[in-house]
Amino acid sequence: MSRQPSNSAIYVVVAAYNEGRVIRATLRPLVALGYSVVVADDGSRDNTWRQLADLGVHRLRHPFNLGQGAALQSAVSYALQQGAAYIAHFDADGQHSLEDLPGLLAPVMAGRADVALGSRFLRKEDWQAVPFSRRVLLKGAVVVNWLLTGLWLTDAHNGARAMTRKAAQRIVLRENGFAHATEILQQIRVHRLRYVERPTRIRYTEYSRLKGQRFWHAFDVFVDLMIRRIFR
Amino acid sequence: MTPIQWLLILVAAAIVVVYFNRLRTRLLDRFIFFVLAVVAIALVLQPEWANDVAHFLGVGRGADLLVYVGFSGLAFLWLGLYSRQRELDRRLTEIARKLALLEAEKGKRAKK
Numbered sequence: 153m154s155r156q157p158s159n160s161a162i163y164v165v166v167a168a169y170n171e172g173r174v175i176r177a178t179l180r181p182l183v184a185l186g187y188s189v190v191v192a193d194d195g196s197r198d199n200t201w202r203q204l205a206d207l208g209v210h211r212l213r214h215p216f217n218l219g220q221g222a223a224l225q226s227a228v229s230y231a232l233q234q235g236a237a238y239i240a241h242f243d244a245d246g247q248h249s250l251e252d253l254p255g256l257l258a259p260v261m262a263g264r265a266d267v268a269l270g271s272r273f274l275r276k277e278d279w280q281a282v283p284f285s286r287r288v289l290l291k292g293a294v295v296v297n298w299l300l301t302g303l304w305l306t307d308a309h310n311g312a313r314a315m316t317r318k319a320a321q322r323i324v325l326r327e328n329g330f331a332h333a334t335e336i337l338q339q340i341r342v343h344r345l346r347y348v349e350r351p352t353r354i355r356y357t358e359y360s361r362l363k364g365q366r367f368w369h370a371f372d373v374f375v376d377l378m379i380r381r382i383f384r
Numbered sequence: 385m386t387p388i389q390w391l392l393i394l395v396a397a398a399i400v401v402v403y404f405n406r407l408r409t410r411l412l413d414r415f416i417f418f419v420l421a422v423v424a425i426a427l428v429l430q431p432e433w434a435n436d437v438a439h440f441l442g443v444g445r446g447a448d449l450l451v452y453v454g455f456s457g458l459a460f461l462w463l464g465l466y467s468r469q470r471e472l473d474r475r476l477t478e479i480a481r482k483l484a485l486l487e488a489e490k491g492k493r494a495k496k
Contacts, residue, residue, distance in 0.1 A: 183491075188491070189491065192484065207491070208491045209491045210488060210489065210490055210491040211488065211489050211491070212484040212485060212487065212488035212489070213484055213487070214480045214481075214483075214484050215480055215483055215484075216480065218476075218477055218480055222477050222480075222481070225481070226480075226481045226484050226485065229481065229485060230484075230485055230488055233485065326474065328473065328477055379466075379470075
């Protein structure tokens with residue numbers, strides 16, 4: 153691995169909103185592995201910000217809540233400022249598994265792709281862990297994404313991604329809410345970035361289910377995307 | 385004049401006064417607004433003018449015509465306000481992001 157850049161050139165960016173209960177457990181192993189971790193606290197009203205103080209992560213804070221897409225973009229902007237060579241997106245609630253990160257980064261670091269997108273539908277054991285209603289919803293979102301971006305993927309709204317510095321500079325999120333997941337795909341298309349899907353496991357815990365996007369969120373996201381079409 | 389005419393003219397006049405005093409000062413906006421107010425008051429005083437225009441356009445009654453025109457106008461207004469809202473959101477995000485980046489705290493690495 154000596155010819156590869158060390159893990160500190162890999163910036164794992166995390167958007168956090170009221171994740172004080174779980175954020176430390178999510179971040180500690182990332183820091184332990186030597187990744188540079190950037191957390192954007194999206195105006196949390198709980199103790200998220202304080203929880204970040206002694207973890208050895210870079211932290212920045214929005215003065216008020218703007219949305220996950222906005223927080224992600226702020227974290228990415230910061231990581232780029234710090235000279236990140238590679239950037240990985242990771243959810244704050246601990247639903248992604250750390251073991252999947254190298255798999256996401258590998259094709260990007262090998263130069264085979266500009267962006268690697270996590271998918272919970274590539275390995276049997278992964279998609280079997282997805283509750284049925286979520287499967288239906290996500291597959292529906294796959295179709296919507298395809299209609300809006302022309303990219304046919306196996307998963308939608310999977311927060312685990314990895315990309316090169318160049319790709320992160322090109323993909324600029326203007327969608328503050330949850331529609332950023334589709335916006336990323338749009339920009340992959342517009343900038344003709346090379347992408348691959350890599351397997352990721354999603355842990356459906358009680359916590360992530362509570363925090364996770366509820367069914368009606370899907371409708372919100374859809375409206376955001378439609379409005380975006382009209383108001384550029 | 386009927387009481388409703390007095391009332392409507394009063395409302396129109398009040399809106400014009402508030403608008404000219406408090407809101408936009410762009411000359412063109414004021415002019416458009418003033419013309420609209422004059423038309424409104426004229427239609428209140430002479431409702432049959434609205435009827436004439438409506439008949440000309442193939443609409444049964446002047447009141448119906450006003451509903452159609454008013455609704456279209458409101459829709460445009462809503463769209464305009466909404467796109468302004470989005471623009472404001474964009475600027476707010478930009479400022480918040482700049483602030484966050486300025487005040488970002490570097491992670492202390494335990495060892496190198």
